[in-house]
Amino acid sequence: MSFCELCRKNDIQVHLTISENKTIHICMECNNNFTANYMGIELSSFQPGIYEFSGIRGKKHIFNVQRRVSPMGIGYEANEVTKDGSPGFTVAVMDGVDCDQQLLLEKLKTKVKKTIFKRYLKKSFSPYGGKTISIKDSEVTGRFEYNEDNDTPKLVIDGKEFTWEEFGRMLNSYEGFQFQLKIMDITEDIK
């Protein structure tokens, strides 16, 4: 892994073309500073990287928190770092370039806490040793993730990865019911 050409501290995340034959390879924060300078926005102090949150029964959740500044607005994104590298929780917020950035970061932290405490699925064990995962209260929210092994996306629910087949089995008990599927941007708040 090579480091940002400007700060020499963070990993390269952005390849920025600054003139016809010059591209620089920089980190997200240096790119944010670039954009902010260009747009005349003052950025509040923020330390990108690892943040720790306490979830259900005190379980530790590690998130990599990054800021993203673009002409569209300012956003913060928290991606859970899991032990096996599988997708975990992702939480994001976004607001206009003139927003209160400290408040926006607080909003992200509040949203992370709310997210890691909420469960849509429940596990039950049969007396014969089998494990069944089912939907707790007839409602599920989650996230689609790229699936390199399949032509359907992965589903991430409760910070855990599922295939459509696994999700389909959870729906077996709802035969004859109707359902509603609504797709929203990752920064939107789910009620």
Ligand SMILES: [Zn+2]
């Ligand atoms: Zn940098």
